[in-house]
Amino acid sequence: xxxLDNLGTLTGVGVGPGDPDLLTLRALKALNxxxxxVAPVPSPGKSSRALAIAEAGLRKRIHALSLVLPMTxxxxxxxxxxxxxxxxxxxxxxxxxxxxxVTLGDPSLYxxxxxxxxxxxxxxxxxxxxxxxxxxxxLAAAAIVPWPLARGRERLLISPCxxxxxxxxxxxxxxxxxxxxKVGDRGPRVKEFLRAxxxxxxxxxxxxxxxxxxxxxxxxxxxxxxxxxxxxxxxGARS
Amino acid sequence: xxxLDNLGTLTGVGVGPGDPDLLTLRALKALNxxxxxVAPVPSPGKSSRALAIAEAGLRKRIHALSLVLPMTxxxxxxxxxxxxxxxxxxxxxxxxxxxxxVTLGDPSLYxxxxxxxxxxxxxxxxxxxxxxxxxxxxLAAAAIVPWPLARGRERLLISPCxxxxxxxxxxxxxxxxxxxxKVGDRGPRVKEFLRAxxxxxxxxxxxxxxxxxxxxxxxxxxxxxxxxxxxxxxxGARS
Numbered sequence: 001x002x003x004l005d006n007l008g009t010l011t012g013v014g015v016g017p018g019d020p021d022l023l024t025l026r027a028l029k030a031l032n033x034x035x036x037x038v039a040p041v042p043s044p045g046k047s048s049r050a051l052a053i054a055e056a057g058l059r060k061r062i063h064a065l066s067l068v069l070p071m072t073x074x075x076x077x078x079x080x081x082x083x084x085x086x087x088x089x090x091x092x093x094x095x096x097x098x099x100x101x102v103t104l105g106d107p108s109l110y111x112x113x114x115x116x117x118x119x120x121x122x123x124x125x126x127x128x129x130x131x132x133x134x135x136x137x138x139l140a141a142a143a144i145v146p147w148p149l150a151r152g153r154e155r156l157l158i159s160p161c162x163x164x165x166x167x168x169x170x171x172x173x174x175x176x177x178x179x180x181x182k183v184g185d186r187g188p189r190v191k192e193f194l195r196a197x198x199x200x201x202x203x204x205x206x207x208x209x210x211x212x213x214x215x216x217x218x219x220x221x222x223x224x225x226x227x228x229x230x231x232x233x234x235x236g237a238r239s
Numbered sequence: 240x241x242x243l244d245n246l247g248t249l250t251g252v253g254v255g256p257g258d259p260d261l262l263t264l265r266a267l268k269a270l271n272x273x274x275x276x277v278a279p280v281p282s283p284g285k286s287s288r289a290l291a292i293a294e295a296g297l298r299k300r301i302h303a304l305s306l307v308l309p310m311t312x313x314x315x316x317x318x319x320x321x322x323x324x325x326x327x328x329x330x331x332x333x334x335x336x337x338x339x340x341v342t343l344g345d346p347s348l349y350x351x352x353x354x355x356x357x358x359x360x361x362x363x364x365x366x367x368x369x370x371x372x373x374x375x376x377x378l379a380a381a382a383i384v385p386w387p388l389a390r391g392r393e394r395l396l397i398s399p400c401x402x403x404x405x406x407x408x409x410x411x412x413x414x415x416x417x418x419x420x421k422v423g424d425r426g427p428r429v430k431e432f433l434r435a436x437x438x439x440x441x442x443x444x445x446x447x448x449x450x451x452x453x454x455x456x457x458x459x460x461x462x463x464x465x466x467x468x469x470x471x472x473x474x475g476a477r478s
Contacts, residue, residue, distance in 0.1 A: 012385070014378075021265040024374065025296070029260065057264070106378050107385075109395070114387025131382035135263065135372045139253075139345050143370035146251070146346075148353025155398040156348070157414065158389065174413035175396065 007127055008035065008093040010120065012107030013054075013100045014134020020056035022135045028057060030132050034100035036092060037064040040112055042071050050102035064102075065092075069112050082112070086119030093120075093127055106134040109158070110181060138179035141206040141227045149177045149229065161186050161228070165193035172198065172232060180228040183207075190228060201232040246366055247274065247332040249359065251346030252293075252339045253373020259295035261374045267296060269371050273339035275331060276303040279351055281310050289341035303341075304331075308351050321351070325358035332359070332366055345373040348397070349420060377418035380445040380466045388416045388468065400425050400467070404432035411437065411471060419467040422446075429467060440471040 013030045016022035031037060031054050039048035048066065055062050067085045072078060092099055103111040108131060120127050138158060142149045150156040154176035161180045162168060168190065171178055183190065187205060194201055207226030252269045255261035270276060270293050278287035287305065294301050306324045311317060331338055342350040347370060356368050377397060381388045389395040393415035400419045401407060407429065410417055422429065426444060433440055446465030 016263070019265070021268065022263050022372065024255070024261050024263050025267075026258070026260040028264075106374075106381075108378060108381035108388040110389055110391075111387070114390050117385075117387075129385055131385040133261065133374045133378040133382040135345075135374055136378070139347060139372040139375070142345075142347035143372040146356075146368055146370040148350070148356075149347040150349055150397065151353050152349075153399050155396060155410075157394060157396050159394040160392050171394075171413075174410075 006094070006096045007124070008095070008097040008099060009128040009130055010089065010093060010117070011098070011100050011130040011132060012111065012113040012117075013102050013132045014106040014111075015050050015053040015057070015102050015104065016135040017105055017137035017140040018049075018053060019140070020053055022140065023053070023057040024132065024134065026132050027054075027134060030100050031058060031062070031102070033098070035097040036099050037062050038089065038099050038101045039064045039066055040069045040101075040103075041066045042069070044068055048102070050104045053104070054102050078115075082115045082119045086116055086123060089116065090120055090123055090127070093124075103134075105136040107131045108133065109136050110160070137206075138181065138227050138229065141179075141204060141229055144206060145204050145229070147202075147204065147229065147231065149179070149231075161190060165189055168193060169197065172201075172230065176232065178230040180230070183226045183228050187226060187228065194230060198230075198232055201230055204229040245333070245335045246363070247334070247336040247338060248367040248369055249328065249332060249356070250337070250339050250369040250371060251350065251352040251356075252341050252371045253345040253350075254289050254292040254296070254341050254343065255374040256344055256376035256379040257288075257292060258379070259292055261379065262292070262296040263371065263373065265371050266293075266373060269339050270297060270301070270341070272337070274336040275338050276301050277328065277338050277340045278303045278305055279308045279340075279342075280305045281308070283307055287341070289343045292343070293341050317354075321354045321358045325355055325362060328355065329359055329362055329366070332363070342373075344375040346370045347372065348375050349399070376445075377420065377466050377468065380418075380443060380468055383445060384443050384468070386441075386443070386468065386470065388418070388470075400429060404428055407432060408436065411440075411469065415471070417469040419469070422465045422467050426465060426467065433469060437469075437471055440469055443468045 011030050013027050039051035041048050051064050069081050103113050107113040117129050156177045157175035158179045161183045205228045250269050252266050278290035280287050290303050308320050342352050346352040359366050395416045396414035397418045400422045444467045
C-alpha cells in the first residue's frame with residue numbers, strides 16, 4: 001500500500017502534568033517541527049488539555065487534528081475508537097507527514113499513545129515511532145509537597161486507585177511510597193481508610209496539577225485526574 | 240541566629256536523565272535566576288554530571304559550588320557528609336542567597352536533595368524549599384524502547400536492584416512492570432535470573448541515558464546508574 005520511504009514518523013510528546021513551564025526543550029522542538037500536531041479529545045467539540053499546555057508553552061495557537069477517544073470503561077467501545085483513530089493517523093503517515101501526538105504527563109505512563117501505536121502497527125508494522133518523555137503528574141505532586149518520594153533502598157509503586165479500599169493494604173505492603181492515580185470520586189473513601197488503618201502514614205492529594213482548576217493539599221479536589229501520594233515508613237533498609 | 244526575612248530559598252532542580260534537551264523550561268529559569276548553583280560531586284576535584292547537563296542546556300559555563308557527597312554504603316560517613324554539606328549551604332541561605340541544587344533526573348526520586356533538606360531543616364526549620372520536578376531516567380529508558388510502561392489498570396514498581404535475584408520474584412508478583420535502578424554490576428546475574436524464571440518477560444537495559452558513555456539495548460552497560468525495565472503480562476484487568 002504505502003512506500004516505506006515515504007512513511008512519516010509518529011512521535012508521542014509528553015507535555016508534562018499541566019504547567020507549560022514543565023515542558024521540555026525536546027517537546028517544544030518536536031511540536032515546532034511536526035507537520036501536524038494531533039490531540040486526543042474526550043468527545044467531539046471538546047478541547048484537549050494536552051493541546052492547551054502545548055499552546056501555552058509555544059505561546060501560539062496550534063492548528064491540530066482532534067482525535068475523539070472517549071473516556072469509557074467499555075473495552076469494546078475503546079478498541080473501536082483506537083482502531084478508527086489509528087486508521088486516520090495512518091492516512092497522514094502514509095502521505096509522509098510527521099505527526100506529534102500530545103499526551104499529558106509522559107507517553108509511556110497510562111497514555112492512549114500506547115494503544116494507538118499498537119493499532120497502527122497492526123495495520124503497518126514499519127511505522128517509525130518515537131517518544132519524547134515528560135514529567136509525570138505524581139512527580140509534580142511530590143514537588144509541591146515537597147517530599148522525597150523514595151530514598152536509599154525504598155520502593156515506590158505507581159498504581160491506578162483500586163476499586164476497593166481493602167486492596168490498598170496489599171499495595172502498601174509491597175512499597176514504602178504509593179502514588180495512586182485516577183482517584184476519581186473514591187478520594188474521600190481512600191483517605192478515610194488510610195487514616196483508620198495507617199494513622200502514621202503521610203497523605204497528599206493533588207488534582208489537575210498546574211491546570212486551571214488546580215487544587216492541592218490534604219483535602220484536595222476529587223477529580224478523575226487527581227493523584228494521592230502515600231508515604232509510610234517501613235524502614236527503607238532492606239536487601 | 241538568622242533573620243527569617245533574609246533567608247534564601249533552596250531549590251532542588253531536576254535536570255533530567257542526561258540529554259540537555261530533556262531540561263524543562265522551569266529548570267532553565269531556576270538555574271538562570273539562582274544566586275548560586277550547587278552541584279554534588281562524588282569526591283574532591285571530580286566533575287558533576289548534573290552540572291554538565293545544566294551547562295549544556297544553558298549553553299554557558301556555570302560558576303558552581305561543589306559539594307562533596309561520597310557514594311558509599313557507610314551510613315555514618317554519609318550522614319557526616321550530609322551534615323557538613325547542610326552547614327555549608329545554610330551559611331549561604333542565611334546570607335539571603337537563593338540556591339539551585341542540581342540533581343540528575345528528579346529531586347524526589349533517589350536524590351541526595353531529600354537528605355540535605357532534612358539536615359538543613361534540623362538546623363533551621365524555616366528554610367524555604369522548592370522543587371523543580373524533572374524527567375526520571377526510567378521514563379527516558381521507556382521512551383528509547385519505546386514501551387508503554389503501564390496502561391489501563393497496570394501497576395509499575397520502581398525499586399533499587401535487590402542484592403539477591405530471588406527477591407525479584409516477590410517484586411514481580413506485585414506489579415506488571417518493574418523499573419530496577421542502581422543496577423551496578425548485578426546486571427548480568429539479574430538478566431540471567433529473569434530469562435530462566437520469566438522467559439516470557441521483556442527486558443530492556445539502558446545506562447547513563449543521554450550522557451557520554453550512553454549504552455542502550457538488551458546487552459546494555461552495567462554501570463551504577465543503569466536501569467533495567469521488565470514487563471511481564473499479568474493481564475492488567477484487575478480491581
